[in-house]
Amino acid sequence: MSGTLRFIQGNEAVVEGALYAGLGFYAGYPITPSTEIAELLAERLPKRGGTYIQMEDEIASLCSIIGASLTGRKVMTATSGPGFSLMQEAIGYAVMAEVPCVVVNVQRSGPSTGLPTAVAQGDVMQARWGTHGDHAIIALTASNLQDVFSMTIEAFNMAETYRTPVILLLDEVVGHMREKVVIPGEGIPVVERLVTSVPEGIDYHPYLAREDGRLPMSDFGGVHRYNVTGLVHDMWGFPSNDPTVAYNLLRHLVDKIEKRSHEIVRCQEHQLDDADILLISYGSSARSALHMVEKGRDSGIRIGLLELNTLWPFPYEIVRRAAEKTELVLVVEMNMGQIYQEVKKAVRTDRVYLVNRFDGVFISHTDIEKVLNVVMGRGV
């Protein structure tokens, strides 16, 4: 891949990815450990004619990017724990009104203020179910900065493709560590907004999905004037109490993501072909899991890693198939078992174990090794 070689921080890799994808509007509120994203964009966005605004809180940040998205801009906000909690209502709005936007959550320890500068992966379920009501969501993650860069672009691409908020669920270690990243000049596909071809004067239905499930948009300020609401609405975007309208809308909102999970799921396999022991991990935990695989292989253990880059929709089928071929499954994460529970739904065996930390300390390969020794019957 040709491009510029940079040695940067994870949060900067998000910024590079967002700018590559065509970010035009960012709104945010300072919070550790995501603040560098705002600082860098305050510097860089105006130079490209984009807009940076610091809002009065995280609620306003997400609301304002939704507004800007409706004018045709590609939009993003970034936050962490408490700020992510404040954003949940507006995430639901973006789901309901089908407004593309990217929400970055650089996870820190919680609940509440928790350990603001310490790593955790405790918001996995909040990303899935944080906003009220039945809905589907896309959440992506990455363990190294090249992937942070490319998953950020993917987040924008998926937001545009499915007209939905996409959550980029990073963590403090990935956000703050430094690593080399190649920023390509070109070559990574970028999905632009699908704009309606309905001409002026013809009735445009903003919420009438095409056969492929996609809904072409029309910018506010354009030739089609329509209504956008968080209420259950009909194909014109006008509120409706009709049970059939409500049923069809909710089905559409969920199906457009769940039924396309094969397009959305991103996973990476590391030495899985002959593995007897399967590690499943994501985000910065996957770095230690990979380290464990390398160490284990050195000492003759057939161990491999399935790294998840898409957390939601959860790749049940891929996890099930990977687990089928192995003796033991260890889920490595920094929470009390949020992905572990999903893996247990996919894998109908009692050979699934959790290796975790939730004390603000980065999980290491020795943490994994200890559990591995126990489950392999080698003692502590």
Place this chain on the structure above:
Amino acid sequence: MPTKDFIRQRFFPHLWCAGCGHGVIMASLIRAIEALNLPKNNVVIVSGIGCSSRMPGYLDFHTLHTLHGRALAFATGIKMGRPELTVIVPMGDGDASAIGGNHLIHAARRNIDVTALVLNNSIYGMTGGQNSPTTPLDARSTTTPRGNIDPAFDLVELAKGAGASFVARSTAFHTKELEQMLEKAISHRGFSFVEAMSGCPTYFGRRNKLGSGVDLMRMFRERTVPIGSEKKKTDPSLIERGIFVDRARPSYTDQYRYITQSACEEH
């Protein structure tokens, strides 16, 4: 253009009760937009949640019905996303000054070039008549059965204090005055705040034995006076109408344009 040409008749009848002040205020807004000759495609109406916030659906502009209290935050994104658009934000009193109070004061502080129109009926109508931050002391509501002990906000003073560069008040009764005020507010470059006192006969009127929508209109005529009126000196309980603030101050949108220009020139 007749008023009906600004309305989405497909979505009528509207949901407002007979005697509600909101429809009359909407008509004043339509006439103000018409008088300014604004192309329909350049106008965006953004609201929150509540009876008054149902207004955008009925209007034939770009319309966004958002979350309770958050209309100004969404509007900020629209205005900054596409500064050439005229952005008007109708809100209720609870919407604007309780749950949305933070966004209101910061929009005023930034002086973002949008027009906030607060339809103030001193009650939460949509949820069935609870007290709001503008419910007068001692007034009855479903949640103040023994009389309200929460002092009320004076929305004009609130907007002034937060730095709004245009602040005005009128009522649903003074339709012509309100229309002219809205014309000025929309033309004003910067954050404009217009309070339109509105009547909710269904809840505020009934709970406080104030009569029908017509009686509430009569109250607006009798209990309000133009700014500086002699009557106010003898009866301080009268409420003043008119333009309280109209001053030039750089708007956020203009300021940001300078930032962008200087950033682009750095190379």
